[in-house]
Amino acid sequence: MYEYDVFISYQRAGRDISAWVKNHFRPRLAEVLDNNFYRDVRIFCDDQVRTGASWAGEVRTALLRTRVLVPVCSPKYFRDEWCLAEWHSMAKREALTTRTRPLIYPVIFCDSRNFPDWAHERRLRDLQQWNHPFEHFQAAPAYLDFNLQMQQIAGELEELIERAPDWRSDWPVHTPDPEPPKPARMPRF
Template identity: 40%
Template sequence: MRHAGGGTVDYDYDVFISYSHRGHVRDWVKNHFSRELQLYLEDLLPTDPRIFVDFEIPAGSPWPDRLEQALLRSRCLVAIWSPPYFRSDWCMAEWKSMQLRQEALSQVNGQAPTLVYPINFMDGEHFPEEAQKIQQYKELTKYGYDGPQFRDTPAYLAFQDRMRTVAEEVAACLACAPEWQEGWPVVRPAAHAESPQRSVPRL
């Protein structure tokens, strides 16, 4: 696809990491998960992996617009599931947006690629029924330590083994992702829909 200036329009990111800012998840994603995913994808992919994580958004940026554009320009979504994830309008909007993309592709092609890769960070018993029906999520509940000192424990080696598998499966999702198309469906959180210019981070 080409824009008005004649250049090719493509994805900006391979992976969009979707997670709640509540509890231990944020620091775990920042200190461990995103770092290991980046390193293993560098080992696996033919090009440098491009991962979007919202803590890299500069202060003062229009968060809602920045998140929406990053999601629209990402090949797949890695969702870090914990009970607060399903109480967050932002997280739900991100997950639902990528689900709608899968559904739109299935209507055209009859079979949609897998564009959502769920990670169970904590307590799947309290997930909504829709999430509990999904069997393909990766179980990482044993490795949910958010402090930097986690790297110095024996459990980190087991965590890295799991992350190697996560990266391999995410790479498989990326290989099946369709070419970028203008007009991917997007779900907006209620606050963003009412006031698109609000510059507040999500929870």
């Protein structure tokens, strides 16, 4: 069964992107979606992985049990193995369904000129104008426009969530090969 309505995929190494997702994008999206839905909306973001849990396993399970992927796109997003695995997992799911509704709803954090051609084949929601990672952005006048954008995004996501295909336990989920452990460093005496 589905556990999450939305999986937010983003390049985790970028501090600005991580801060923006956690400070503004995810909380606003969750609030607006939850206000508009008849039931509680569940959004997965990787910071929800429990301490001590297998990060890769938790992300894989969450992706398998999510209706719609929302990638937060930047040029480095398309060079990150995990981001690409998340995108391609959902693209494969789209290919396996007979519905014409997309399951990937990409938003642009920055610089879409350097995205691969296959990413430009999708309708991308441009949020570059509101990509301020700092918490005080919420007090800026531009935050009102950001909120209007989030309301539009939530409305479009509601439709995609409602029309997601029935869950299947065999949805393909790609994950990068694990990196070999780093050799232990010998202490210097």
